[in-house]
Amino acid sequence: MKTRARTANLIKEFFSSSHYAVVGASNNPTKYGNKVLKWYISNNRPVTPINPNERLIEGLECVPNLSSLISNLNHADVSVSVITPPKITKTILEEAKKLGIKKVWLQPGAEDTECQDFANQAGIDLLSGGPCVLVDGPRL
Template sequence: MSSTEEQKLAFLSSPRYAVVGASKDETKVGTKVLKWYVEHGKEVTPVHPKESEIQGLAAVPTLANLPDPTHTSVSVVTGPKVTLSVLEQAKALGIPQIWLQPGTDDENVTKYIKDNGLADKVVYGGPCVLREGDGLLKST
């Protein structure tokens, strides 16, 4: 099993999840990712700076507002500039695992991950949890 596979499995073994980038727009990938967690019976919190509720779930404005950040895996579905800020917050809060969905990273994000010792905690540069999640859950 590759280290990336191990990271994805560690990500999916979390007791809690958060999605940064979910919105009220059901056509957006962030909302589809949020719904995926709900459909799989996962405890998930949307993170949105302006919305208090998304898909019937109470939203929090930042990762710092999560009830238990050190036991929450975070899916990120944002542009690279916001992703960088999310990674900085996640590092400060001790978020255990992060999955950057496709299109959320760039060279600055990748450099931050490597320079800050986060390579073993961040899944990036690959497929979305929507594409791989079901298969990974079946393998656990």
């Protein structure tokens, strides 16, 4: 279990990136994938929505996966918010590991113990199990 100080450090590190991605971004304003994306936009964070079924979300060009995003960015300087069901989250974490992405924030509902165990074994600095960018992000 992470301590509050460890979680606070992970959040600080997460927000030190120069670019962000929202996996599970949505055009539906009632879904958290849209709300989280809008949070990054309204807080002037450079962000890319990731959704294999969309071309544009909130006026931003959408990419289908992390690999498409990383082709143009330094993987070490990207933080990724994930808003997907745990089954899909696991494949996102596998892709992040392959690409060398270390900063991942699983929004509530996107994680399960299998995802957390995988991230720990993969060396991913994982935020999960409670904090949410919509709640904890504004305090930063």
